[in-house]
Amino acid sequence: MVTHKMPQARPKPREAVFRAIADPTRRKILGLLRGGRRSVGDIARNFRSSRPAISRHLRLLRAAGLVVTRRQGTARICALNAKPLRAVDDWLRDYEAFWSESLRGLKRYIEEER
Numbered sequence: 001m002v003t004h005k006m007p008q009a010r011p012k013p014r015e016a017v018f019r020a021i022a023d024p025t026r027r028k029i030l031g032l033l034r035g036g037r038r039s040v041g042d043i044a045r046n047f048r049s050s051r052p053a054i055s056r057h058l059r060l061l062r063a064a065g066l067v068v069t070r071r072q073g074t075a076r077i078c079a080l081n082a083k084p085l086r087a088v089d090d091w092l093r094d095y096e097a098f099w100s101e102s103l104r105g106l107k108r109y110i111e112e113e114r
Helices: 013-021 024-034 040-044 051-063 083-113
Strands: 067-072 075-080
Touching: 013 024, 013 051, 013 083, 024 040, 024 051, 024 067, 024 075, 040 051, 040 075, 051 067
Parallel strands: none
Antiparallel strands: 067 075
């Protein structure tokens, strides 16, 4: 008997990045990797979570393209790939004009009240 799995839709790259950074543990992992490459064990030591739990977080970060790994002996070394975060910057930039205008309005209001 042959069974066929239905192909699962992959999330769009931007959606994958937003999903990845939505979790505080994954954001902390990215923060650790900003300081340079680390082994999975080094990363896991910074959390109370189990190593398998951290590995799941790293898998999701790799799937979003935010972390790249390579083998070095028996260790897996992780490095940050910040390029996909440009999607977040692009998305936020759409709101920058709104914030700037709101801040200018607040400044005018405060200056008028003096």
